[in-house]
Amino acid sequence: MENIFEFHLLNIHWFDDNISTEDLCAHGKVFIKINNEIISDNNSKDWTLTVTGLYLLRSLNNNYEPYMYNGFLLPCCGFDFWLDDNDKVFFTGCNDGIDMFIEHNEDKNVKIKTLNGVETIINKSEFANIIYKFISEIEAFYLNNEKRKPNKENEEGYKAFWDEWNYLKREYLGK
DSSP: OOOOEEEEEOOOEETTTTSOTTOOOEEEOEEEEETTEEEEOTTSOOEEHHHHHHHHHHTTSSOBOTTTTSSOSEESOOOEEEEOTTSOEEEEOOSOEEOEEEEEOTTSEEEEEETTSOEEEEEHHHHHHHHHHHHHHHHHHHHTSOOOOOOHHHHHHHHHHHHHHHHHHHHHHOO
């Protein structure tokens, strides 16, 4: 059995080509391969990378099941940053995206399974390194572009998003 998990950023941009600084989410293409199944590549649509980064950070120490956060692991869209009743960030978007299962095993491995049933098992530290590289590229994009300005409706959620992102990065990656 192969144990291949490739997940990396192919490109990144603002959805509106930086016309408006109210576009809070970075978008782009991602290459994802689990064993012999390519889930996303240059021929796929753009995904909302900002949301994906947060969801992957959440999955570093927790299992993930499809539609767990009221959307996809890699959503097509992420329109707004909202807070639920527990002050946890969630996003609204369309009904399109990529999902998979992420399961942490007791033996320090992570099992990743596609919706088609293709699965792989990788070491937890390898999984963390893949996620860290991905989120680092997203952070670099934000640092190297004009600061985003959330509207009043998204202000609280946007701040909570970055607070959670930074907390999870420190907590689970030590960075």
